[in-house]
Amino acid sequence: MKKKETEESLKKLGKKLATEISKGENPSLEVPIRTLSNIKYDPHHKMIKMGSNVATRYFFNVGHVRKFVQTVEAAALAKELNGMGKHLSLREAFYRMKRTLPDSNINLVDEQEESNEAIEDLELITDTSREQLHINANKMGSVAGKIVIEDGGDIIDWSKMGSGGYSLPSNVEDIIFKKVNAKFIIYMEKAAEWERLNEDRVWEKLDCVIISSQGQATRGVRRILQRLHLEHRLPVYVLVDNDPWGFYIYSVLKFGSISLAHISEKLAIPDAKLIGLTVDDVIKYDLKKHLIKFEDVDFKRLEQISNYEWFKNSKEWQRQFKMMKEMKSKVELAALSSKGITFISDTYLPEKIKKKDFLD
Amino acid sequence: MKKKETEESLKKLGKKLATEISKGENPSLEVPIRTLSNIKYDPHHKMIKMGSNVATRYFFNVGHVRKFVQTVEAAALAKELNGMGKHLSLREAFYRMKRTLPDSNINLVDEQEESNEAIEDLELITDTSREQLHINANKMGSVAGKIVIEDGGDIIDWSKMGSGGYSLPSNVEDIIFKKVNAKFIIYMEKAAEWERLNEDRVWEKLDCVIISSQGQATRGVRRILQRLHLEHRLPVYVLVDNDPWGFYIYSVLKFGSISLAHISEKLAIPDAKLIGLTVDDVIKYDLKKHLIKFEDVDFKRLEQISNYEWFKNSKEWQRQFKMMKEMKSKVELAALSSKGITFISDTYLPEKIKKKDFLD
């Protein structure tokens, strides 16, 4: 649906440069700056967003020329992909862009790092997302629950997926939600946890969808969570370990991240809530004997997170951070199994949901 | 189906120990030794297998006591899981086993490493697999293709899975194959490659199944490949990068691995074949400009692999190793995209399969 628009904006970019050249000007690109100094938390929308600082990149500048040509080449590739209706992974795109300059041993791109950056710059310059440019991110994540979708002509019922679940694609833009009987979504950071909940058929008992990625959620997972949230008003509950890294996963899902600040609107879910583990849960469910001592790096991360603008004014979050700091330890979700093999499914989640015991 | 047997063998172990104790003997476990010295390649079955060396572990021995108790505790846990029909991840099992000894600050297990080892020892002692003990390995992998399965009461058609595919569970023992219209399986090491083939609907055009894990295949993936291969005679073709690591993935799938030598029969696929990339493919498909220089570690790995007993007498493989060593470089599958976005699906795979251009 947005395909035409994407192709148009890519062509517009080409025309601008060609015009400059024919006028004898130094062709230039205006690239929004992706450094920390140009990223701000927008408290009104509850999202991390890009500022308006822009750098001008010239072709006739020793320091710029390489990146300039790489960015234009990335645009040419994206136009081709859109035309064909095909997608490439970042690695494949790297190989498509890699070629040797005539009469030299210089490659247009030498490292994937370079083509990645060119693609990210292109997203900013043309105000499109990588998905629209037909470049795939990583594929990772399983889902099960009371939803039926249509994708590529197939009808897929997420409640009839056996023990494995549906495997989420890296690009979820074309998925159509046919029937949504779920009342909310539980997102968890670990596939092992997902298998626990799926084996215990939690999504059936609690009328919900369970989705996992591995560690930090991939773009595809974040997009599908956001789409279900926005298009079908499903609340998103995040289930992570009680440690700074779990909190960070929650933070990124909810407010967006610095590296993807330019597409926060397409990824962030400001209404997402934490369903655990909080430090209160650790105490309430008697998990204190499974504390894992903080390392220096944990203390540092906790310190960073507790200073995030979006957590700074939340009394409740600051309370969590303080307790964690005093406890000097973290606790994993898996520790709940010491209370009983299906304790998380039979007791923990139903209780938390019934009491609306969420951290916002 | 084998559940009863597993429960029986666990109980038998308990009885043996209880009898020894009541006779006033030092209770002992016979643990097959998992060191390299006790692992052999069986050229007849084309598989890596365990030798018959066994160590005796005593309770009344300062050096043994801790491991002894951990192993017995792992057995008790496995018995409980089988009884309930539930599964645990390795991490969850660790927390289930972790408890503090009375009047001390010693935990029965302190690190997951310890419970993992106890579970592996238990597999060996009782001649069961981790799956039979109801301990899950990692979940990872997507599948699409001309097969319909039944799992947990759900009927799932792998040819109607849209752009994402079916997400393979960590334990595939209970999957029932209802309808198998595929003629072979392509296994690939990267999810990005899988998305390429799925987008291009290769499984439809070539009547096959496409399966990917990420890097080294997980136990679940290896088991489902083996089951389809044995139960439905589907040839397995392995598609990996042209480097020692890709070759190693192939080697493990085909012959088994040293660390899982004790269950090679349940995992290895001696008839699996390599569909690429071979060094010949690199030359034939003109990928020489995408060579990535070998590091020291690559040379070392290549040297190791070329000395594997099962490759040693293969002229064809030794030729590959030699060419790679001379080339001093590797080539990634993704490099095929430099020839055309859908080159791998439209040209490379159909050609290879048509010509039966496999490396065995």
Add this chain to the structure above:
Amino acid sequence: MADKNITAEDLAHQLRAVSVAEFFEKNRHLLGYENPTKALITIVKELMDNSLDACEEARILPDIKVSIKEIAPERFKVKVEDNGPGIVEEKLPLAFGKLLYGSKFHRLKMSRGTQGLGASGAILYSQLTTGKPSKIASSTGKEIHEIELMIDVNKNDPKIVSHKEEKNSGKWHGIKIELETEARYIEGKQSVFEYLRQTAMSNPYAKIIYDGPNGKVEFERVVKEMPPLPREIKPHPYGVEIGLLRRMLASTNARNLVGFLTSDFSRVGRGTALQICKLAKLDTDRKPHDLSHDEMEKLHKSMQMVKLIGPPTDCLSPLSEKLLEEGLRKETKAEFVVAVTRPPSVYRGNPFQVECALAFGGELPKEGSSQLFRFANKVPLLYHASDCATTDAVVDTDWKRYGFSQSSGQLPQGQLGIFIHFASVWVPYTSEGKQAIASYPEIVKEMKLALQEAGRKLAVYVRQKNRMHDRQMRKELFEKYIPELAESLEKLSGDKKEKLIEALEKIIKKSAIKSEENEKEGDGREPEKTG
């Protein structure tokens, strides 16, 4: 003057002799006076060395009092008093007021001081920094002579400022010396206190009373015997350079070569002397004074070629294992001390002997690196530890064998004191400061052999101690795991937990003896069996 050209005649007028005292005044770092902190230690060390040497030669158990008092910022009064034989009145001024004057330079015999630079150097530094004379009192048991002395630097001669003679009703004998100096006082690893503490370790037959800026300390006498007096020996042919041989030939009283060789060298009998002459193709009746240069060279070469036994070693006076142990035990309060005195050995014609002792436990620091105490001819070495043969020997020894952890190239870790004493007629110091022994392979080898022998003895003690502890631990360990095993086994087999515990407790008693026999398996490795 200035820019007009200078001729050889002009230059000749400027030529002048420099006195030794002037030289060392300007080059005082050569004597250990490079900074105010070290100057204070050097003064105490030089005076102590003289006192201990004198007492030992006179076979008197040393009683030495050292006093250091700050009389103004960075200015100290230092007093050292001994109960030695004293110095006769006539020699008193020269012994203290002339540099390069002493009794020890020309003889081959182990002693602390050697060059006749010690006390006079201290007095020179004192007068340079304060301009004041030093006070020296001496008695040989008769009257007491007290002089105030300065050094005439231009002439390197004593200048007596005053001289008093007093009655000696108490029959006191010894030397008392008092001087003022610019200096800085510190505590710690390189301090006067540490120097005296280590001196007490290596001289356990001495009593030392130290009255320092921070109070009084007494180092008691631990034993009442002294090591035997070393004898003076003659040079060994292997250690003589040609320049020295030429001088010996010129100054000998012997009338022919055979006589010269047998009387002026050690270990040369008549047979050997004849052999040397034959090798050199020299007539045995030749007069030593008459040899030409070429003949001297031949003689020198032949002396290196004949087979000779090593030099006599009674020129050495080691402490003995007993004295070493006592000294170290007292100072470290160690729970176990072992000492080893090696037989004498030779480097470059010089006899030497190594002793070492190891102290374990007690007041030694529990954490970190072991402590190394280094001595040469009973004198502690405080500086330049990293350049010293002793350190090389300790670092090269494999302490893991004796139950101590050790990183490569480092001292061992643990509650360990290591004492090494190097005794020789000529200590090969690495530099002028006399603070480190050069790493000749022969020397390092002897030190390592000593350390290894002592290490083995210490290891036996440490192992025995650990074994008792282990037995108790073992029993407690099994008792902790029994309830766990029973609980798991109940789930697995259905047998009652209580019954299992009872049976296991019974086995533990029975197997107590057996498990001891099993000890060597207790390292956690499982015995392999081929099934």
Add this chain to the structure above:
Amino acid sequence: MADKNITAEDLAHQLRAVSVAEFFEKNRHLLGYENPTKALITIVKELMDNSLDACEEARILPDIKVSIKEIAPERFKVKVEDNGPGIVEEKLPLAFGKLLYGSKFHRLKMSRGTQGLGASGAILYSQLTTGKPSKIASSTGKEIHEIELMIDVNKNDPKIVSHKEEKNSGKWHGIKIELETEARYIEGKQSVFEYLRQTAMSNPYAKIIYDGPNGKVEFERVVKEMPPLPREIKPHPYGVEIGLLRRMLASTNARNLVGFLTSDFSRVGRGTALQICKLAKLDTDRKPHDLSHDEMEKLHKSMQMVKLIGPPTDCLSPLSEKLLEEGLRKETKAEFVVAVTRPPSVYRGNPFQVECALAFGGELPKEGSSQLFRFANKVPLLYHASDCATTDAVVDTDWKRYGFSQSSGQLPQGQLGIFIHFASVWVPYTSEGKQAIASYPEIVKEMKLALQEAGRKLAVYVRQKNRMHDRQMRKELFEKYIPELAESLEKLSGDKKEKLIEALEKIIKKSAIKSEENEKEGDGREPEKTG
């Protein structure tokens, strides 16, 4: 004798004076003879230092020949010949045959040798290791005296073995010395060759011919002027210790204190002298010989309290920037050399002056660390570089500012030679070997200032050179990327590739000038704009 107790009387009989020669024979490492390799360098160095000093004082451009020949394994014949003023016959034996005899010890003036130990030390070592006399020929322009000399070690006196007098038809003047020694010859960083090479750098007005075991090398004279002759100065009150003051008071010819202060010290005029007396509460008419110890102390303190300008600095003879540059350019064939001579400065009452030079390119090694050449009073320092103030100064300087990469605590990297010369009446060597300058803050600071000034000048040159190169590179770079851009842009915009290339080529010509102005942006950072 032996074990019977020894009395003070016995000990008194053993007391004897030790001659300076005996002392240094036994402690030869103090003179730089600790091993055969260093011994050879030390001999050459001591003889060279004397020759250069003598020529300079006589204002003669030095012509020096050095010859080293191996005559047997580990035995060498060393010859050094100069064209200096020579030494008059009467003084010849003492100047070479007595240790601590010379012209330079007692005066405050910059020179290479100082102690009167150099040549006589070399002769002593030669006779110790070979037993042979040394040959010395000298002429002041009249007849030639040739003597064979040994040192009577017991007496520290010369012993003349032979004496010949010859006609001097060629009017030769100078000293020729020839001796044999045990030694070892090596090439490399610490070798005779390197010593002479660096001596040629720091003495570019000297011609040195070296005939070594591996062939003959000539170091040509580069310039024909010599630096001005340094003047002798009197001590500055700030650098005088009380012991020395006492001696000056005793030996002065002045009849009262004011006279003493004004005539025997530098920088003390009548006004200052009166002020000192007033501060010390001493009558200005007091006789210097009559002061009590307390009065001397007061005088000493007052001398430190008055305000004085620094000591005169014409006692120093720096090389000058011109000589430095010539010397360094010749030896390194550098493409660019810059030198800096700092104004004189003072540490502890001693005047000193720092010079440095930087050489870039040429025959200096292209890879790895820069090369540091260290000199004190024009003498190269080959050993102990890591302990030296020069190294500290180089390491502490931020060379990145001048375009050289540098890891923290290291010398800079690159094709760079660094020359530092420290000139002073009294060089504070860190040890007896005279191989490293102590890191006094005043000294390191001066060295750093010199290096920074030279570094800035070098940086200007290097930058200019780089700029030319950059311009060409830039043009070539854009030409490579133009076809790529055109190709991508054709796909994107639909415009024809050929047309785009043509337009871009046009711009490149036009913008050649503009892009140069942009230079500072060329570091790859993009200018920020707030939109």
